Amino acid sequence: MFDPVCPSDLTPIRFGDKWAGMIIRCLEDGPRRFSELRIPLRGVTAKVLTGSLRALERDGLIRRTVCAGPERRVDYELTPLGRSLLEPMAAACEWAEQHWDELLDAREASSLDRTG
Amino acid sequence: MFDPVCPSDLTPIRFGDKWAGMIIRCLEDGPRRFSELRIPLRGVTAKVLTGSLRALERDGLIRRTVCAGPERRVDYELTPLGRSLLEPMAAACEWAEQHWDELLDAREASSLDRTG
DNA sequence: CTGGATCCAAGTTGATACTG
DNA sequence: CAGTATCAACTTGGATCCAG
Numbered sequence: 001m002f003d004p005v006c007p008s009d010l011t012p013i014r015f016g017d018k019w020a021g022m023i024i025r026c027l028e029d030g031p032r033r034f035s036e037l038r039i040p041l042r043g044v045t046a047k048v049l050t051g052s053l054r055a056l057e058r059d060g061l062i063r064r065t066v067c068a069g070p071e072r073r074v075d076y077e078l079t080p081l082g083r084s085l086l087e088p089m090a091a092a093c094e095w096a097e098q099h100w101d102e103l104l105d106a107r108e109a110s111s112l113d114r115t116g
Numbered sequence: 117m118f119d120p121v122c123p124s125d126l127t128p129i130r131f132g133d134k135w136a137g138m139i140i141r142c143l144e145d146g147p148r149r150f151s152e153l154r155i156p157l158r159g160v161t162a163k164v165l166t167g168s169l170r171a172l173e174r175d176g177l178i179r180r181t182v183c184a185g186p187e188r189r190v191d192y193e194l195t196p197l198g199r200s201l202l203e204p205m206a207a208a209c210e211w212a213e214q215h216w217d218e219l220l221d222a223r224e225a226s227s228l229d230r231t232g
Numbered sequence: 233c234t235g236g237a238t239c240c241a242a243g244t245t246g247a248t249a250c251t252g
Numbered sequence: 253c254a255g256t257a258t259c260a261a262c263t264t265g266g267a268t269c270c271a272g
Contacts, residue, residue: 012131012177013131046234046236047236051264060218060222060223060225074234088129092204092207102176103175103176107174109176134244134245150253151253163257166254166255188255189254190255
């Protein structure tokens, strides 16, 4: 799923911490539960995801809602500010896609310098 | 000088490592020497600046040129790829300027939550 | 289910001293 | 001038276990 965003951390552009960019994209289409977020973000532990979510909340990019009811359930959704971030993110993705090959070539060339 | 870029590391958007974004902006108007770069980047040590420059060079964003002559002199300049990064960087800066107040407000609000 | 607590490995940044 | 070497501090991400 996150191939188009940052295939191998190759692009020099990053949004927040390691998971912030992916979290924002996960929330793009509407609110998601804590456990829903853990599915696409394969490998993220609860603690780290909590940390990222708290940071995003502190910056006013997402809103955390504890839903009433018998079952414990917490929803996260983008605030208008968070949603506005999608624009520069799209610009960053476009740049990454356009210059993907050049980035790869540069890495290859510099690794060849070291070996030969 | 770097107030417009990232006044207090408040924006969630980052380019490369801590100094990469500033280095790129320093090279925007043409080649600069190692020691010239150290002026605006107050506080950066030679080792750290070297590390950032090497990383940018490896990614093909800047080119390093050792100038011939009696005095030791090394120039750094943006490659076309590095220059192309100025576009998404401008988009990021624009976003940061437009939403500066909201970011500040969010931080204030969350710090108030903690104190009272 | 949604985290908090604790511990830990790894990476990042920097201070300081030194070199061709 | 343009770095390199070494060491120390801090930050990050994660594993594991525990709790309301």
